[in-house]
Amino acid sequence: MTDRVGVRFFEGQAAVSMAVLRDPASAPGACEVTGDGSTDGTRVCARRTATTLAGKAALLAAMGSPCSAAELYPYVEVRRDHYGAPQFVFKPGCPLGAPGMATMRPRLSLSHDAPYALACTVLAEGSRPHLSSGSPGQDEGLATVLRELLAVVLCTGEARRAFLDVYAQAVRGVGVDIVAIGRLSTLVEARADVLPGLFTPAERAEAGSAPCAATYLAKVFAAKEAVFKTLQSAWPDDSDLLGIEVLGVADATVQVTLGGGMAALARSRGVDRFVVAVAQHQTYGAAAALALR
């Protein structure tokens, strides 16, 4: 199992981090049981095990590694709410201190497409001020961070640290997604008739002028899914993938537009904008998104 982790610190106190695991145990049908708390002590599918461990690796990186994985992991659980949105739960005796972690308000997003499990965390110290307003400069800075983190965890495997002049309190949610390009290739080649139900006309037009439509659409889909995950909700009844339009994937200036029920959902979450970064690793498309207010 390969661990790759990247982390960026905001003013040295808040952090966004990503981790990716390449997990051979996630082959179809593989299951495992662990008694060290990494899977809540229950029998779960390998997919859940892999994403849980990726989440913990991202958390450990975001904390600046004040303790080892062996010391931390048994005291941290990754639980899913009824929407499937993951969150950290800290057990008594956690070496990081459960009260301290509560004020850091760790946010977590997970994704999996065998053999990769991808996790992103954002830690923010509760007492710090909110980002007062979004500016293009700040959003571009965040997008750059996400893009670099994606590159780090997917491609280089080296941890990097830096400081940013923005506060993480503006982050209302975090989302990541990874998808095999092959899943889109079969659609483009064999079931192009369903593409209008998944991608907007503008998205399909951009894909049409890309060197490889399936690769482009894999990135777009990962970005849509990442954006949706930031909202930590079930899909609204009156909304679908067309309610999230992602443009500009080719030139890395990703623009997100929400419509209908999805826009209402974002408003209800206090979200007024997103920053999104996309990356490609071999035959996988990946995206990370932050929902901001």
Next chain:
Amino acid sequence: MEQQELTAKLIEMIESAWKASNVTADSRIQEDLHAKSLDIFKLAMLIEKAFGTKVPVKQLMGAGTVGDMASVIVGCL
């Protein structure tokens, strides 16, 4: 359409759309078939074309097994 007939048709669609084999009504969507949300969205499109009804993605995503998914579709017909 009877649920049994619909389940058989759904299994056929899943095997074709998700490149899966030996799918049964008891097959678990995530654990056994390793479906991602993209697969669910794709299936929703195919269901709409095949059965002429739109099934909310949220309900399809909440289905644990192929049989549960068939029940969701029956409820929408």
